[in-house]
Amino acid sequence: MTLFDSPAFEGHEGVHAFFDEKSGLKCIIAVHSTARGPAAGGCRMWPFPTAAAALEDALRLSRAMSYKNAMADLELGGGKAVIIGDSRTMKTPALFEAFGRAVEDVGGKYWTAEDVGVSPADLMHARKSTRYVAGLTGHAAASGDPSPVTAEGIFRGIALSVRRQLNRDLDGVTVAIQGVGHVGAYLAEKLHAAGAKLVITDVNEEALRQVADQTGAKVVAPNLIFDAEADVFAPCALGGAVNADTIHRIKAKVIAGGANNQLADPEIGRALYERGVLYAPDYVINGGGIINVAGEIRALDRDEAFDPAWVETKLAHLMETLDEVLDRSKAERRPTHEVANEMAKARISQAAEQKAAA
Ligand code: NAD
Numbered sequence: 447m448t449l450f451d452s453p454a455f456e457g458h459e460g461v462h463a464f465f466d467e468k469s470g471l472k473c474i475i476a477v478h479s480t481a482r483g484p485a486a487g488g489c490r491m492w493p494f495p496t497a498a499a500a501l502e503d504a505l506r507l508s509r510a511m512s513y514k515n516a517m518a519d520l521e522l523g524g525g526k527a528v529i530i531g532d533s534r535t536m537k538t539p540a541l542f543e544a545f546g547r548a549v550e551d552v553g554g555k556y557w558t559a560e561d562v563g564v565s566p567a568d569l570m571h572a573r574k575s576t577r578y579v580a581g582l583t584g585h586a587a588a589s590g591d592p593s594p595v596t597a598e599g600i601f602r603g604i605a606l607s608v609r610r611q612l613n614r615d616l617d618g619v620t621v622a623i624q625g626v627g628h629v630g631a632y633l634a635e636k637l638h639a640a641g642a643k644l645v646i647t648d649v650n651e652e653a654l655r656q657v658a659d660q661t662g663a664k665v666v667a668p669n670l671i672f673d674a675e676a677d678v679f680a681p682c683a684l685g686g687a688v689n690a691d692t693i694h695r696i697k698a699k700v701i702a703g704g705a706n707n708q709l710a711d712p713e714i715g716r717a718l719y720e721r722g723v724l725y726a727p728d729y730v731i732n733g734g735g736i737i738n739v740a741g742e743i744r745a746l747d748r749d750e751a752f753d754p755a756w757v758e759t760k761l762a763h764l765m766e767t768l769d770e771v772l773d774r775s776k777a778e779r780r781p782t783h784e785v786a787n788e789m790a791k792a793r794i795s796q797a798a799e800q801k802a803a804a
Pocket of ligand 1: 592593594596624630647648649650653668682683684685706732733735736
């Protein structure tokens with residue numbers, strides 16, 4: 447398969463490959479769309495087995511960022527960077543300075559931030575070579591850790607979904623959370639405060655114990671979370687949690703959580719719809735984090751301090767968008783992920799047309 451035939455290519459504006467001999471940097475920066483503004487999306491460092499696998503991931507992730515940013519109504523397009531390498535052994539300041547030069551070479555069409563395998567400390571090195579870095583700490587425009595804002599959006603999205611699907615508030619509702627890392631732990635705290643009962647799991651025993659101690663959650667083994675007697679299933683670990691093996695085990699009537707790519711494939715989304723399960727599309731409900739990062743980009747562009755009130759306005763608007771997705775799914779009798787994809791594509795096309803006409 448060539449680049450242009452890849453199903454994930456879907457109209458990418460630019461795909462850039464960079465190699466730096468001195469530091470060993472091998473990276474790909476994919477820019478899916480700049481129709482709504484400069485592309486924004488994190489940088490992932492992963493030991494991809496082949497360059498083709500890295501390319502496929504970059505394309506898939508950057509297109510997903512276009513959709514996520516459009517649904518969060520941000521003046522940002524979608525892009526993503528992947529660095530090929532093992533983040534445990536191959537990270538050096540020189541590698542990230544070289545990555546910063548790569549970002550700079552894209553000429554402001556792409557803003558980077560952290561993702562799997564890349565920390566704010568790494569990005570401080572990238573910042574020496576480019577200004578197009580967000581998601582940092584220690585300066586007036588900095589937005590810090592996005593996880594609490596991501597969790598707040600998911601919390602509100604769960605409350606909205608439960609109200610619509612079960613006609614009740616969160617008091618006494620049981621939520622099964624898969625993964626209590628950054629997002630899952632904040633989410634557990636908020637749900638507990640709202641009176642929800644929790645069933646939690648994680649492969650990290652320490653994280654699990656801490657959240658259980660704080661919230662009184664029932665703990666189950668990782669492979670048993672799908673069987674939990676729960677009203678809501680909140681995937682907050684890795685992608686693909688809802689798949690052909692787990693769909694028949696999940697008893698919850700609402701699936702709403704923080705993980706990216708929760709559905710193993712689009713057919714699973716259709717199967718959920720046919721089973722009467724309300725699925726809150728992942729890239730809509732988890733958009734709080736990128737809204738927070740966008741707040742930093744906005745502040746840097748205007749040479750202003752980070753403004754939490756702007757983030758709150760956008761987050762509230764995101765919940766209206768989720769409500770609209772659920773309304774349309776009901777009215778048009780279609781799965782929520784199909785409605786969300788269509789809305790995101792329409793928002794991007796409309797921006798592209800306006801840009802072309804200007
Ligand atoms: P994290 O790494 O802090 O947390 C993930 C947790 O899942 C970890 O504690 C890990 O041990 C656990 N886990 C991994 N495999 C598991 C398994 N098989 N069963 C149970 N637990 C397992 O990551 P995070 O920042 O909390 O992000 C969680 C998810 O949300 C990811 O999919 C991420 O892409 C997505 N997301 C995060 C943000 C954000 O602001 N951090 C924003 C949008 C989307």
